[in-house]
Amino acid sequence: MRLHFLLALPTLLSVAHACGGHVYATTSTSYTRRSTPGSLGKTVIEDVRVFNGLRMSAPRTVVIDQELISDSGDTEGATQTISGTGLFLIPGLIDSHVHVADFPNFSGHENLTSYGISTAMHMACHNYTICAMHKGVPGLTNILTAGVPAVGPGSAHSKTFPSQLVYPNSNPVELVDWTLGNGSDYYKITAEPNGPTQELQNAIVANLQTRGKQSMTHASTMLGYYQALASKTNGIQHIPDNGRLTKAMIQQILAQGQYVTPTMTIFYEAHVENPAVLQFLRGSTDPGNSTYMDVIKNVKALHAAGVPLLAGTDAVGALTPNVTIPFGLTLHQELQHLVYEVGMSAAEALNSATRVAAKYHGLEDRGVVKKGKRADLLLLRNDPLFDIANTLNIEKFWIGGREYTGPLKIA
Ligand SMILES: [Zn+2]
Known part of the structure; x- marks a missing residue:
């Protein structure tokens, strides 16, 4: 059976212009994994x-x-x-930002495992049946999932999932009920132009906090960061590539106890390695006012200030013939960005993918x-x-x- 499947595109980093709808087609509907689970002993x-x-x-x-x-x-x-x-x-590695569990097979999931990734945070779930299939699989990467992200009508991300939007009058309690009720471990908000209103973001974050659950906010621009700071979301995903975080913003992140998963890998791919990725994300190979230097400088500034940084990649696997953000390998590359470009010690980088990630995700049993x-x-x-x-x-x-x-x- 040929199965047309919507990819988790909206949560892949989008800069000024995210691309439009994308349909991922696969002929594989097999849930069979390649490896047999190792035995316990x-x-x-x-x-x-x-x-x-x-x-x-x-x-x-x-x-x-x-x-x-x-x-x-x-x-x-x-x-x-x-x-x-x-x-x-060393402890098994934690990738704090992937899109692996939207596929109705174990191919990408198993790729992730093959690179020593023991835990991965799936940053948007668009099919709760498929996501559930990927959770708690013996001997494969332990997957935790966000639900359907909060995406605003008219936003860049909304073009891919027009039926799953939140409006200014959406009820934050119902949104959170529905998302957590479908087995999601945390809630994802997409902060961008025409995204969820600040008021709604604030209400969602506050409601999650009363339930002891985390919010994570996509923020790949300065605007997204201002919103993620105002909402006091737990985890800020990505890093602005279109400006420099101010000292006041960084102090606010620290004061609010927030953490940041900068996902340098996806920015490096877009700005340095593969123009097709930039084309894919922005609809143009023109970076506009965004630069990879802003990415490096911003992560350096956060690191220097002592903001908790978590290693994450935005890996999505093969999107098009020219655009692949591989699972697993990219987490190792993220560690290299953190050491070679940001100036973290190797121990700090390892911690960002182990004990620091476990601590800030509330996963006290690992890391x-x-x-x-x-x-x-x-x-x-x-x-x-x-x-x-x-x-x-x-x-x-x-x-x-x-x-x-x-x-x-x-x-
Ligand atoms: Zn993402």
Whole structure:
């Protein structure tokens, strides 16, 4: 059966002009995954150096018991023992901004897993049945999802999903009820010209906060940032490429306890790497007043001020023959942007994709290599603190205690 499927385009970064509607066609309706789920057991990794958020430890033992990390002395009854001599263990990586769960198959999801991504935040769900299919899959990346995003009529994003709009008189309580009632973990707001009114954004954020749920706001321009600051949304997605954040704005982000997922990767693709991406996002290869230098300077300023930065990519897979934002690989590239361009230390960059991401998403069960936490573990052949690009030298990978059995680094 040929299945025409709307891609999560509206939540892909849009700058001044987002492209119009896009229909993604696929012949695959198979829900079959490529790899078989690894089995649970007790795995002992001996003599491995472990990343503790600051540096690599002296060689030690790490024990995986079923889904969790156990006490290092708890080796009795091990079903497998692995020598970690010369190897490096870090927490599984968290991509805080992807669009992977709108596909009615596991291809992109499995690509994500193959690169050591143990958790991914799916930033817009347009089909709750398909999203549910991707959640809690044993041995694959753990997916959390936003619902249908709040998109305003007449906005750039509305051109793709005209039937899923919020109006100035929309009831924020009903919107949040519907979204959370469909299994969404958090709520996404798209701040842009003709987007949801400031009043509605504020009301949605406030309502979510009373329920202990997070809001995340798409803001790829200065205007979007002003709105995301005014609403006090939890997580600001993207970074302005059309101006510089002021000191006052950055101080407000800090004072309000907000975090930022800058997604440098998608801006780099658009402005530096592939004019087809810029064409796709803006409908033109003319960047107008937007530049990649604004992206770098803004992320640098946030980092210097101590704003929590989360690694995210906006990966969507293959959109057109000329536009592909691959799953998995891009998270490693994001870490490289954060180190090579922003000036983060390698440890800070790793934290942005592990413990910092887990903390700000309220995922207290993961993000660190510690007894009692989920056994999301990435075993590397080379030290990522020596060169952050070494995160790509993957030896083995476990998600929730299950070793990933498929080929690593599927593109
Ligand atoms: Zn996005």
